[in-house]
Amino acid sequence: xxxxxxxxxxxxxxxxxxxxxxxxxxxxxxxxxxxxxxxxxxxxxxxxxxxxxxxxxxxxxxxxxxxxxxxxxxxxxxxxxxxxxxxxxxxxxxxxxxxxxxxxxxxxxxxxxxxxxxxxxxxxxxxxxxxxxxxxxxxxxxxxxxxxxxxxxxxxxxxxxxxxxxxxxxxxxxxxxxxxxxxxxxxxxxxxxxxxxxxxxxxxxxxxxxxxxxxxxxxxxxxxxxxxxxxxxxxxxxxxxxxxxxxxxxxxxxxxxxxxxxxxxxxxxxxxxxxxxxxxxxxxxxxxxxxxxxxxxxxxxxxxxxxxxxxx
Amino acid sequence: xxxxxxxxxxxxxxxxxxxxxxxxxxxxxxxxxxxxxxxxxxxxxxxxxxxxxxxxxxxxxxxxxxxxxxxxxxxxxxxxxxxxxxxxxxxxxxxxxxxxxxxxxxxxxxxxxxxxxxxxxxxxxxxxxxxxxxxxxxxxxxxxxxxxxxxxxxxxxxxxxxxxxxxxxxxxxxxxxxxxxxxxxxxxxxxxxxxxxxxxxxxxxxxxxxxxxxxxxxxxxxxxxxxxxxxxxxxxxxxxxxxxxxxxxxxxxxxxxxxxxxxxxxxxxxxxxxxxxxxxxxxxxxxxxxxxxxxxxxxxxxxxxxxxxxxx
Numbered sequence: 001x002x003x004x005x006x007x008x009x010x011x012x013x014x015x016x017x018x019x020x021x022x023x024x025x026x027x028x029x030x031x032x033x034x035x036x037x038x039x040x041x042x043x044x045x046x047x048x049x050x051x052x053x054x055x056x057x058x059x060x061x062x063x064x065x066x067x068x069x070x071x072x073x074x075x076x077x078x079x080x081x082x083x084x085x086x087x088x089x090x091x092x093x094x095x096x097x098x099x100x101x102x103x104x105x106x107x108x109x110x111x112x113x114x115x116x117x118x119x120x121x122x123x124x125x126x127x128x129x130x131x132x133x134x135x136x137x138x139x140x141x142x143x144x145x146x147x148x149x150x151x152x153x154x155x156x157x158x159x160x161x162x163x164x165x166x167x168x169x170x171x172x173x174x175x176x177x178x179x180x181x182x183x184x185x186x187x188x189x190x191x192x193x194x195x196x197x198x199x200x201x202x203x204x205x206x207x208x209x210x211x212x213x214x215x216x217x218x219x220x221x222x223x224x225x226x227x228x229x230x231x232x233x234x235x236x237x238x239x240x241x242x243x244x245x246x247x248x249x250x251x252x253x254x255x256x257x258x259x260x261x262x263x264x265x266x267x268x269x270x271x272x273x274x275x276x277x278x279x280x281x282x283x284x285x286x287x288x289x290x291x292x293x294x295x296x297x298x299x300x301x302x303x304x305x306x307x308x309x310x311x312x
Numbered sequence: 313x314x315x316x317x318x319x320x321x322x323x324x325x326x327x328x329x330x331x332x333x334x335x336x337x338x339x340x341x342x343x344x345x346x347x348x349x350x351x352x353x354x355x356x357x358x359x360x361x362x363x364x365x366x367x368x369x370x371x372x373x374x375x376x377x378x379x380x381x382x383x384x385x386x387x388x389x390x391x392x393x394x395x396x397x398x399x400x401x402x403x404x405x406x407x408x409x410x411x412x413x414x415x416x417x418x419x420x421x422x423x424x425x426x427x428x429x430x431x432x433x434x435x436x437x438x439x440x441x442x443x444x445x446x447x448x449x450x451x452x453x454x455x456x457x458x459x460x461x462x463x464x465x466x467x468x469x470x471x472x473x474x475x476x477x478x479x480x481x482x483x484x485x486x487x488x489x490x491x492x493x494x495x496x497x498x499x500x501x502x503x504x505x506x507x508x509x510x511x512x513x514x515x516x517x518x519x520x521x522x523x524x525x526x527x528x529x530x531x532x533x534x535x536x537x538x539x540x541x542x543x544x545x546x547x548x549x550x551x552x553x554x555x556x557x558x559x560x561x562x563x564x565x566x567x568x569x570x571x572x573x574x575x576x577x578x579x580x581x582x583x584x585x586x587x588x589x590x591x592x593x594x595x596x597x598x599x600x601x602x603x604x605x606x607x608x609x610x611x612x613x614x615x616x617x618x619x620x621x622x623x624x
Contacts, residue, residue, distance in 0.1 A: 021514045152518040153511065158533060162521050191503040194539070199465065201513040202333045206464040208520040209474050221470060227506070 002110045003036035005308040008102040009146070009299040010087045011094035012170065012264045013138035016223040016255040017203035021151050023094070023142040025299035026170045031098040032085035033062065034308065035106025038078040043067060046082040051089060061096045065127030066103035072123070073114060079107055088292070091174045092258035097139030098303075100127035105144070105303045117144050117302070121159065132181055139258065146302030148211055164211040165219075168298045169273035171265040172257060173242065173280045176290040179235055184259035187231050199226050216252060216268050223253020223266065236261050238287045245279040270295075314422045315348035317620040320414040321458070321611040322399045323406035324482065324576045325450035328535040328567040329515035333463045335406070335454040337611035338482045343410040344397035345374065346620065347418025350390040355379060358394040363401060373408045377439030378415035384435070385426060391419055400604070403486045404570040409451030410615075412439035417456070417615045429456050429614070433471065444493055451570065458614030460523055476523040477531075480610045481585035483577040484569060485554065485592045488602040491547055496571035499543050511538050528564060528580050535565020535578065548573050550599045557591040582607075 008031040013023035038044060043057040043066060057063035062081050070077065081103050087095040101124040108115050115123075124140045141149040141159045152158040192200075206222030209215065233239040233256060242263055246254035250272050251265035265280065267273035277295045284291040320343040325335035350356060355369040355378060369375035374393050382389065393415050399407040413436040420427050427435075436452045453461040453471045464470040504512075518534030521527070545551040545568060554575055558566035562584050563577035577592065579585035589607045596603040 018513070018517065020510045021517055150514070150517045150521065152514045152530075152534060158518075160518070160521065160530060163525065188506060190506060192506050192509055194500060194502060194504050197504055197509040197512070197539075198332045200509070201330070201516040202462070202464045204513040204516050205330065205333055205462045205520045206470075206472070208517045209462065209472065209524055212521055212524040213475065218464075218472060222464060227509075 001037055001039070003034055004106050004109050005032065005034045005306050006102050006106045006303055007032055007306045008098040008105070008303045009143055010172070011097060011139040011142045012172070012257040013094065014225070014228065014256070014258060015207065016225040016229065016253055017200055017207055019225065019228050020136065020138060022148065023138040024148040024170070025142040025146050025302055026172065026294070027296035027299045028294050029087050030085070031083065031087055031102055032306065033099070033102040033106065034082040034084060035103060035110065036080045036082070037110060038080045041076050041078045043078065044080040046080065048082060048084050049086040051086040053083060053086065061100045061127040061131045062103035064130045065100045065124045066107055068126040069104045069107065069115070069120070069123040077111070079103070081106070088174060090178055090180065092179070092256070092260045092262040093172055093174065094139030094143055094258065096128060096131055097124065097143050100124040101140055101144050101303050109305065118159065120144060122157070142302070144302050146300050147298060150208070162208060162212050164298065165214045165216065166298070166300065167269055169267045169270050170296060170298055171246070171251070171267060171273050171277040171280060172262050172294040173277070173284060174262045174292040174294070175236060175284060177237070177261050179260045181259045184232055184235070188228060192227055196226050219266070220252040223255065225255055229255050232256055232260055236263065237289055238283055239263065242280050242283045245283050246276050249276045249279045251276045313349055313351070315346055316418045316421050317344065317346045317618050318414050318418045318615055319344055319618045320410040320417070320615045321455055322484070323409060323451040323454045324484070324569040325406065326537070326540065326568070326570060327519065328537040328541065328565055329512055329519055330462075331537065331540050332448065332450060334460065335450040336460040336482070337454040337458050337614055338484065338606070339608035339611045340606050341399050342397070343395070343399055343414055344618065345411070345414040345418065346394040346396060347415060347422065348392045348394070349422055350392045353388050353390045355390065356392040358392065360394060360396045361398040363398040365395060365398065373439040373443045374411045374415035376442045377412045377436045378419055380438040381416045381419065381427070381432070381435040387423070389423070391415070393418070400486060402490055402492065404491070404568070404572045404574040405484055405486070406451030406455055406570065408440060408443055409436065409455050412436040413452055413456050413615055421617060430471065432456060434469070454614070456614050458612050459610060462520070474520060474524050476610065477526045477528065478610070478612065479581055481579045481582050482608060482610055483558070483563070483579060483585050483589040483592060484574050484606040485589070485596060486574045486604040486606070487548060487596060489549070489573050491572045493571045496544055496547070500540060504539055508538050531578070532564040535567065537567055541567050544568055544572055548575065549601055550595055551575065554592050554595045557595050558588050561588045561591045563588045
């Protein structure tokens with residue numbers, strides 16, 4: 001019996017202007033999952049976290065992705081996945097993506113790496129698809145690859161990583177309210193004015209150039225979303241005030257993570273990130289909005305093996 | 313009496329996916345204009361080219377821009393501008409932008425540089441506005457700064473330059489048909505499907521990342537326009553065939569320059585650019601479409617002083 005424990009990072013998708021095409025990984029929070037071979041030729045799930053998870057392999061994103069990988073290999077190997085730590089579900093920071101990549105990454109390591117990280121993304125997308133109904137990769141890709149990633153195209157799938165200033169820190173405030181991705185998709189318009197689309201891709205150009213050329217000022221001016229944030233922010237109590245204190249405390253930018261309700265802020269260093277994070281949390285407290293606060297570096301390496309004591 | 317001769321490069325705006333936000337300068341063709349102080353406190357125009365140009369200072373983009381600069385300085389200095397070489401008017405490669413920046417750049421040099429290049433762009437935009445009715449900077453900016461430029465935002469105006477692979481060559485084929493910018497604006501939709509806009513900014517992200525990180529493959533896959541080219545290309549006879557031979561001959565990408573009718577192709581070196589250019593021209597010949605062909609490097613330095621013999 002072989003086993004491995006992996007850390008699978010949370011991710012911020014959309015990144016203000018980059019709706020459906022951009023995402024980045026963060027060092028905290030993350031899923032921690034143990035993947036073990038078993039001799040029963042089946043997939044089993046053990047949940048040691050205090051978060052409710054589907055235990056049937058056909059309903060859990062981790063085992064759905066893993067199954068799609070094993071089918072590709074025509075492998076009958078059985079695996080048991082044990083969740084020991086879980087990103088809150090429905091938080092908007094890539095909880096399902098983190099789980100989707102964890103199983104395939106762990107199993108791939110144990111099977112002596114038949115697939116590249118880029119290939120594993122495809123299997124994870126199958127897991128995301130089965131649970132959310134849409135084939136999106138903007139959380140799966142950065143969780144797998146680390147750093148900032150771009151989905152240039154979905155058909156054919158074309159994902160790439162970009163360099164970024166490694167000093168960057170990220171604040172995530174996760175208000176304890178429920179917004180489903182499905183509903184948050186429905187509130188978006190089917191069409192947008194060409195003029196507004198041009199403003200949006202002007203910022204996309206600025207954000208990519210700012211990240212790749214290490215220009216913090218340019219990153220900051222480009223972190224503006226003219227299309228999605230104005231609509232979705234109405235569903236997050238206190239959003240405008242939370243964002244304003246983030247910017248007032250010198251965050252480079254602040255917007256909704258994924259389809260929310262989490263709000264992220266990108267900061268140029270840890271000190272500023274702490275000030276920004278505490279100020280954002282303070283606003284939540286003042287309006288009696290329960291919220292979790294995470295402050296961490298941008299995650300550089302993506303999902304990785306971590307040590308653990310046996311028996312766990 | 314002081315004088316200077318300047319070379320002001322042609323420019324390709326839009327660059328496939330970057331409608332209204334991107335442009336780059338090319339080494340050929342360009343305007344050549346002599347700017348001289350005069351003692352008559354007025355602006356005068358001399359045209360030594362075989363292209364028809366407005367000779368009244370209030371109707372010529374060069375002197376309109378120059379006037380707006382002199383007003384800003386409260387200067388009564390007179391200038392005479394002499395056109396000795398002119399980019400074909402209505403070609404879609406920034407003919408008016410090249411002229412708009414030439415007067416202000418030349419005068420600024422003669423007046424010992426009261427303004428930066430970035431400031432001069434504002435005056436040139438005034439010239440563009442007076443003649444075209446729209447305040448666009450996607451030709452003016454690269455003609456002034458050289459290389460690839462991005463207009464991230466118009467209000468407030470935010471222009472920046474990005475690094476790019478200096479090996480790049482550009483082919484321009486200018487079919488002898490007339491398309492006015494105004495009409496070509498009118499054929500565009502006021503709204504676009506959000507799904508299509510997302511595909512477009514995925515390519516914008518890819519193009520900027522490809523240019524700044526020197527990734528020719530990424531540049532090539534990103535040079536696709538889902539919004540404007542499909543509509544405007546219908547007004548250019550043979551467009552699809554011309555584009556297809558460009559790509560077949562290994563151009564990295566090919567699309568409409570500005571609002572047309574010129575067609576540009578970006579190539580990874582001079583040899584390929586020549587093959588691509590001759591093949592594109594061949595297609596024009598085969599359908600009896602008169603066309604000029606230009607093959608040159610991406611212009612690195614933007615508008616510049618050039619030597620000349622006196623008397624010219």
